[in-house]
Amino acid sequence: xxxxxxxxxxxxxxxxxxxxxxxxxxxxxxxxxxxxxxxxxxxxxxxxxxxxxxxxxxxxxxxxxxxxxxxxxxxxxxxxxxxxxxxxxxxxxxxxxxxxxxxxxxxxxxxxxxxxxxxxxxxxxxxxxxxxxxxxxxxxxxxxxxxxxxxxxxxxxxxxxxxxxxxxxxxxxxxxxxxxxxxxxxxxxxxxxxxxxxxxxxxxx
Numbered sequence: 001x002x003x004x005x006x007x008x009x010x011x012x013x014x015x016x017x018x019x020x021x022x023x024x025x026x027x028x029x030x031x032x033x034x035x036x037x038x039x040x041x042x043x044x045x046x047x048x049x050x051x052x053x054x055x056x057x058x059x060x061x062x063x064x065x066x067x068x069x070x071x072x073x074x075x076x077x078x079x080x081x082x083x084x085x086x087x088x089x090x091x092x093x094x095x096x097x098x099x100x101x102x103x104x105x106x107x108x109x110x111x112x113x114x115x116x117x118x119x120x121x122x123x124x125x126x127x128x129x130x131x132x133x134x135x136x137x138x139x140x141x142x143x144x145x146x147x148x149x150x151x152x153x154x155x156x157x158x159x160x161x162x163x164x165x166x167x168x169x170x171x172x173x174x175x176x177x178x179x180x181x182x183x184x185x186x187x188x189x190x191x192x193x194x195x196x197x198x199x200x201x202x203x204x205x
Contacts, residue, residue: 027094029064029097029100029101029102030094031101031105034097034100037091037098037099037102038103041087041103044083045057045103049061049062049103049106049108050106054160054161054163055163057163058108058109058160059106060107060108060109061107061155062100062154063104063148063150063151063154063155064100065150066154067096067103067104068096068097068100070178071096072096074088075088078177079177079178080175108157108158109158110158110205111158111160111203111204112202112203113161113200113202113203115195118192118196118199119196119199119200121193121196122195122197122199122200125189125193126139133188135185138197138201142154142156143157146158146201156204158203158205161198161201164197164201165194168186168189168194168197169194172194
């Protein structure tokens with residue numbers, strides 16, 4: 001009888017110990033610190049994350065989880081870029097999260113398709129893929145409007161065509177290797193198709 005009583009009394013103690021061992025909740029992003037930390041990014045990405053330089057991506061309104069992942073992979077060297085690796089090396093996990101959530105809260109400025117001859121081809125590939133080469137429609141992962149899917153696929157709509165084309169080429173040629181899925185898709189695209197898709201994406205909103 002005394003053994004049973006002791007076992008019953010022990011249950012709350014076990015539960016309490018388990019509760020104490022539970023990991024603490026992750027701290028919420030600090031947007032004030034994020035904005036301050038973003039000051040070093042302004043030269044390339046603009047004060048509000050809407051880069052005016054075509055070779056540098058727009059970051060405004062990008063999914064924060066995607067931005068954190070890219071910063072982590074620049075820091076680890078999984079994604080290669082000498083400039084970004086240098087900046088990311090100095091960031092803590094909290095810094096990355098603060099920056100990502102702050103810049104994602106900024107409204108993205110729309111872009112424009114420029115090449116009328118290619119935009120029709122770009123739309124066809126983006127919306128329907130290329131069946132005979134098993135190229136999937138970009139819209140399947142990145143949304144028909146280019147909004148992407150939070151925490152899974154990045155926002156593309158309005159991105160500089162030059163930047164998008166460079167990344168697709170990098171995936172195809174093995175220069176950028178931090179997404180097997182994108183490397184496999186880009187491997188099936190030629191230069192003209194890459195330019196077409198990138199130009200169409202620039203006009204999405």
